[in-house]
Amino acid sequence: MLQTQTQPNITIIYEDDHLLIIDKPAGVLSQEDHTGDADVLSLCKQYLSRSANNTPYLGLVHRLDRPVSGLMLLAKNRSAADSLSQQIRDRTLQKTYWTITSGSPPQNGVLTHHLSKDRDTNIVEVVQAGQRKAKEAILSFAKLEQNDELNLLSVHLQTGRPHQIRVQLAHEGYPIWGDYKYGKDQPDGRKMALRAVELVFNHPKTNQEIRFELAPPSQHPWTQFAIAHK
Numbered sequence: 001m002l003q004t005q006t007q008p009n010i011t012i013i014y015e016d017d018h019l020l021i022i023d024k025p026a027g028v029l030s031q032e033d034h035t036g037d038a039d040v041l042s043l044c045k046q047y048l049s050r051s052a053n054n055t056p057y058l059g060l061v062h063r064l065d066r067p068v069s070g071l072m073l074l075a076k077n078r079s080a081a082d083s084l085s086q087q088i089r090d091r092t093l094q095k096t097y098w099t100i101t102s103g104s105p106p107q108n109g110v111l112t113h114h115l116s117k118d119r120d121t122n123i124v125e126v127v128q129a130g131q132r133k134a135k136e137a138i139l140s141f142a143k144l145e146q147n148d149e150l151n152l153l154s155v156h157l158q159t160g161r162p163h164q165i166r167v168q169l170a171h172e173g174y175p176i177w178g179d180y181k182y183g184k185d186q187p188d189g190r191k192m193a194l195r196a197v198e199l200v201f202n203h204p205k206t207n208q209e210i211r212f213e214l215a216p217p218s219q220h221p222w223t224q225f226a227i228a229h230k
Contacts, residue, residue, distance in 0.1 A: 004047035008038060012047075013071065013212060018080040018205050020044060020058070021212055024072040026191045030063040044074060061085060062095070065163060067179070070097070070196030071214050075204070083204035088160065094200040097155045097165060098144075100193035100221050102184070103174035105151055108142040111168045115161050123181070124163040126171045137161040139168055145225045150177065152225045165194060177221055193221055 002012040004022075011023040022044065024030070029039035041060050048056040059081030061073045075081035087093035114134040116127045127134045138158040145152040151174070155165055166182045169175065175183030178192040200211045216222040 004043055006038075006043040006046055008043075010040065010043055010047075013214065018076055018203070020048075020074040020076055021199070022072050022074070023214060024064050024069055024196075026067055026069040029066050030072070031060055040072060041074070048076070059084075062088060062160060064196060065166070065194075067192040068097075068194045068196065069191075069217070071095075071199045071212055072196065073199055073201070080204040084201065087201055091158060092202070094198070095157050095160075095196060096198035097157070098195050098197045098216055099153050099155055099165065099169070100177040100225075101151050101153060101169055101174040102149055102177065103151070103172075105141065105143055105153060105169075105172070105174045108140070110138070110140045111172060112136065112138050113168055113171060115164065115167060117162050124161070124167045126167060135159075135161055137164045137168060139165060141169075145227045147224045150221060150224060152227065191219075 004010040004012065008025055008028060010025065013023055014021040024040055029037055031041050032039045041058060045056055045058050048058060057077055059075035061075055061081060061084045064072055073084065075084055084093065113126045114129045115124050115137045116131060116134050117124045136159060139155055141153045141155045143151055144154055157164065166176055166179050170182040176192060176194050178185055178190040180187045195216055198213050200209065202208065203210050
């Protein structure tokens with residue numbers, strides 16, 4: 001499979017003249033920040049620049065939190081970026097995640113909260129509706145499988161708020177395995193069990209609906225669930 005040949009290396013799921021879809025590694029930033037650590041946007045620009053005569057355009061259509069892995073969509077021109085951003089605003093671009101949680105979630109549910117982000121601490125919390133800077137966050141989930149005290153959930157986002165899945169599930173008592181910020185786990189080096197596994201959207205040039213799916217990694221705790229490794 002094609003890779004960026006960067007450090008760290010990133011697997012390319014799909015590429016054409018308009019789109020670049022990657023499998024973002026856990027622990028890599030989506031976009032450059034104050035840390036100076038490696039980020040997806042810079043690494044993918046580095047990859048594209050090898051076959052370009054000038055600095056390539058690359059638009060960040062959406063972000064994944066640093067600990068989150070999986071499908072990430074980038075635009076290779078402004079027209080594609082505008083089209084995909086509009087689909088996100090219209091909520092026609094569909095993103096599905098798989099995650100492993102503790103607690104006792106029901107078989108399915110819809111969660112609606114209002115979230116507020118503290119930019120100084122980079123922590124998001126659930127607040128009352130109407131509070132200054134509070135933004136509505138909606139997701140739905142279905143429990144695919146249960147194994148001992150862990151649950152494999154499929155999560156579909158209706159809104160795209162920072163840390164949304166992590167905060168909403170933790171608030172309901174279903175913290176994500178390995179989420180040191182919002183869960184109960186103590187830091188021990190494990191990778192957070194949250195992965196973007198499906199993207200559905202209309203191609204910005206052809207307007208045809210396309211779908212990309214990605215399997216979970218073959219590592220603990222994903223290997224505890226039969227459905228994740230059919």
